[in-house]
Amino acid sequence: MDAYDAIVVGSGPNGFAAAILLQQQGLKTLLMEGADTLGGGMRTKELTLPGFKHDICSAVHPMALASPFLSSLPLEQHGLKFIYAPYEVAHPIDPKHAAILHRDLKHTAELLGKDSRAYQTLFQPFVDQWEELANDILGPLRIPRNPLLMAKFGLKALPSTSSIAKTFKTEEAKALWAGLCAHGIQPLDNLTTAAVGMVLGTIGHRYGWPMIQGGSQALADALASLFRAIGGEVQTGIWLEDMAQLPKHRVLLLDLTPKQLLAIKGLNLRSGYRNQLSRYRQGMGVFKMDWALSDPIPFHNPEVGKASTVHLGGTLEEIASAEYLTGLGRIPDRPYVLLSQQSVFDPSRAPEGKQTAWAYCHVPHGSTADCSQIIENQIERFAPGFKDTILARHSFNTQQMESYNPNYVGGDINGGLMDLGQLYTRPNFSLTPYRTSNSKVYLTSSSTPPGGGVHGMCGFHAARIALADHFQIKVTL
Incomplete structure (x- = not known):
């Protein structure tokens, strides 16, 4: 050889x-x-079906x-080739009201009303100086290139999600923040759960969340x-x-x-x-679903349909409760669901006139429970009629995910x-x-x-x- x-x-x-x-x-x-x-x-x-990617x-x-x-x-x-949706993230709090993350930080902050200043203050320094931070955040422990900037970031990243959320007054800002942090897949009262939210929010306002x-x-x-x-x-x-x-x-x-x-x-x-x-130590797992759909997801709030990524979980308190229960080894009735609707913005993903959807919820490590119903119920909660659009579905439990990719x-x-x-x-x-x-x-x-x-x-x-x-x-x- x-x-x-x-x-x-x-x-x-x-x-x-x-x-x-x-x-x-x-x-x-x-x-x-x-x-x-x-x-x-x-x-x-x-x-799911031929032609649905x-x-x-x-x-x-x-x-x-x-x-x-x-x-x-x-x-x-x-x-x-990257594709961008009109909005980076949508987070419906109830069927009618949603928080929206735009690439434009100032516009996002303005939509949050009373929390405009707090939200912009949280992210602005790091959006402006991401390139100075990136190598230190996205690497091993070492002396940072800009110690003062890294220290400022650390003060925001090391606390829990719940702790940082106390700086907000509105349900919209709290929920948007919780949805970002929940990508870390652990209870939101844990220290450092703010880190994932800080990174994803900063990047969203710096570069967007493209497909x-x-x-x-x-x-x-x-x-x-x-x-x-x-x-x-x-x-x-x-x-x-x-x-x-x-x-x-x-x-x-x-x-x-x-x-x-x-x-x-x-x-x-x-x-x-x-x-x-x-x-x-391994973390919690995910239960993953994909759908072939006859139509776009019929979100009650049409603004949610303009985002590539949708965080479904309701209020900060609901998401925190769901992640806490999952951390205890239980499966909540209303999980935090991370959903993407790529075909709305990328027609190459599905046959003409049809759509795809992608989603997962967090589950206990190694769980073999079928979470299809609770995920679809959570989507239906914010998009009445969603289930009627389903042509076919596919799911992975945690063991099937590991079998597919041992990592x-x-x-x-x-x-x-x-x-x-x-x-x-x-x-x-x-x-x-x-x-x-x-x-x-x-x-x-x-x-x-x-x-x-x-x-x-x-x-x-x-x-x-x-x-x-x-x-x-x-x-x-």
Whole structure:
């Protein structure tokens, strides 16, 4: 077999980022994927009916634009096209009233009335200076480039969602804030749950929350096209179970979770490091649904139909209650539902005159409960007549999600619980958590900082460190 400078296992956004960076620096790099198609969470398939394209996991991509590495790549030259809805996020509080997140921060704030100043004050400094923050937020613990700005961000990001919500007076502002933070998939009273809301809100006002024309698979295809164009090699259909399966190589980068690392034979990890990995904590899971629809979702408030992403959960108190119950291992009757209606803005997703919809709710880790009814009931609550538009449906419980993509352990799409103990110290406490106890093996997955999201920064940092350790190549952004 041919010898490689580097092998990257796993073709999610982090695997691709690592492979592209290594190949850009002149290393002969092989990207290996266990599935028959590339992409990890960036896959699109006809899950319901022929001609209806559904994103398996990631559906809306604000982090791709905000990522210092992915945004530096000429992916539009490889067929990537972003699509924007009129509104970034809609959050109905009841059938008639909704909070709307526009890309324009000032306009969003004005719509919040009494909370206009508080909302704008929360986000404005970081919207204006995102580029100065991005490398510090989307990376490991280190001395920040702008310590004062990072300290200001930390004061907003480290508290709980509920704590920051106390600065708002209106139900609209509180609910919009709760919907952003609930992407973190944990109870909203937990410390650091404000971090996800701060990042997603800031990015929404800086770049928007775009979709990708044709589906998330188009992002994977563009990354693959770029990687091959610069000389990278790709193999699919090979699940790594034993190091003996690999060609000769100098370094190995794994876009895998700690659970998967521990299962690989011949990896030669020290017992102390293995013990640390075995204590890594996974978060709650998701129950995912896709629909083929006869018509657009008939939201009672037509403004909600103009947003690519819709947060369905009602008030802050309702969302907090649902996330709290899920954290206790229970399934609420009215869950927080994250919904996307891509085909309204991207006709390539469905046959002419038809629509698709994508949604998930949070469930206890590893749950096999069927949440189809409670998700559809929650949509129907804000869109009477929704169920009448359903032509076909498809669902994944947490175990089916993991079977489809082993990185989603127990349905955990964030690569591990992102609480105070694991926000940056993942999968172990280290200033270079991408290194393993085997000096030739690196971890590139979302189980390293900065965690979940289609940004590729976990892979970038792992590759950056491997380049410095073994090839004396220093890379910065």
